[in-house]
Amino acid sequence: AQSVTQLGSHVSVSEGALVLLRCNYSSSVPPYLFWYVQYPNQGLQLLLKYTSAATLVKGINGFEAEFKKSETSFHLTKPSAHMSDAAEYFCAVTPSGNTPLVFGKGTRLSVIA
């Protein structure tokens, strides 16, 4: 079975600082991995996905994530935080297109002016 662990339920950074949101996965087969963002009282929006091509994946709004098989990690980063990045972020995993996504518990990002 697949699972996702997001370290830190709440991360706070200063505007302009590096954003690092951690995601570790467990999967018995090569996984497909996703990061989603959720603004208050809204649905989830796809930020980026890893589907076994390049290990460094670039997404929208300046975010990127690196798949590290040896560390079973897929951490999300952004070089410089903006106030508009304040939201909740979810990491998700699936072994195939026929298996529903399994989500982590989420990390709430706060950006301090």
Place this chain on the structure above:
Amino acid sequence: DGGITQSPKYLFRKEGQNVTLSCEQNLNHDAMYWYRQDPGQGLRLIYYSQIVNDFQKGDIAEGYSVSREKKESFPLTVTSAQKNPTAFYLCASGDRGRVYGYTFGSGTRLTVV
């Protein structure tokens, strides 16, 4: 524009009542999903359907029912057997067999009064 629509945005239920949450998509996606979101618990899968007239239970199906009579529609009924229904419910759709990620609706917030 293609998308996925959930209605209503807010719903109030009295104890012992059944309520139905609507989810409609015009993306021509085969697969549709219902997730429940509670603070600090991430998204948990209730039911999913990969083809018309077929659906499978997710991790927390007890107290819920669904139908999939049309490709575009996947309504969720929260029955009186669901003991703690207050939550944010998210519907999503995706291409069956492909790992492009899901498109999410904007959610329905259900409150028991």
